[in-house]
Amino acid sequence: MLTPEQLIAAQKTQLNALFGLTSKAFEGVEKLVELNLQVARTALSEAAETAQTVLSIKDAQELMALQASLLQPSAEKAVAYSRHVYDITTATTSEFTKLAEAQVADAQDKFGSVVENATKNAPAGTENAVALVKSAVAAANNAYESMQKAVKQASEIVENNVNTVTTTALKTSQTARAPKRAAA
Numbered sequence: 001m002l003t004p005e006q007l008i009a010a011q012k013t014q015l016n017a018l019f020g021l022t023s024k025a026f027e028g029v030e031k032l033v034e035l036n037l038q039v040a041r042t043a044l045s046e047a048a049e050t051a052q053t054v055l056s057i058k059d060a061q062e063l064m065a066l067q068a069s070l071l072q073p074s075a076e077k078a079v080a081y082s083r084h085v086y087d088i089t090t091a092t093t094s095e096f097t098k099l100a101e102a103q104v105a106d107a108q109d110k111f112g113s114v115v116e117n118a119t120k121n122a123p124a125g126t127e128n129a130v131a132l133v134k135s136a137v138a139a140a141n142n143a144y145e146s147m148q149k150a151v152k153q154a155s156e157i158v159e160n161n162v163n164t165v166t167t168t169a170l171k172t173s174q175t176a177r178a179p180k181r182a183a184a
Contacts, residue, residue: 010110017103021096028092035084079169086162101148108141 050070057063115137119130 020099024095028088031088039081079166083166
């Protein structure tokens with residue numbers, strides 16, 4: 001049986017975990033807001049600069065050249081922005097995962113202690129039931145660990161794919177710009 005002190009301690013632990021997760025969520029949102037403000041500030045500055053340049057254009061050929069010169073950096077900026085958002089999201093998710101894993105490990109330890117105490121105090125003749133409970137707990141722990149490994153592997157695959165796509169997009173962007181620079 002759990003004592004009131006044990007229940008209160010468990011509730012305090014859960015509350016601390018909740019506030020820890022909330023804090024990490026706010027940190028992630030803060031970083032996203034900061035990134036978006038930086039992007040908006042930069043976009044506003046570049047829009048003003050582009051407007052000034054447009055006002056000084058004398059013919060259609062200059063306008064076409066300006067338009068072409070604006071497209072390529074935009075693609076690179078979009079890739080860089082997406083990468084920053086992905087990095088912030090990944091870091092926040094990683095923090096959530098660490099806290100969740102710590103909570104699960106703590107719960108497993110406590111549950112293991114409860115099962116151990118129950119098996120020590122089990123009446124004679126219940127050895128088969130005790131063995132069944134221990135086996136079920138071990139199977140549940142193994143299933144959880146397997147799931148954790150699968151999620152980590154999937155996360156690594158996604159990370160590698162994002163890195164590959166980002167690298168490819170940047171190389172394509174730079175390759176597309178290279179002939180224009182050589183021609184200019």
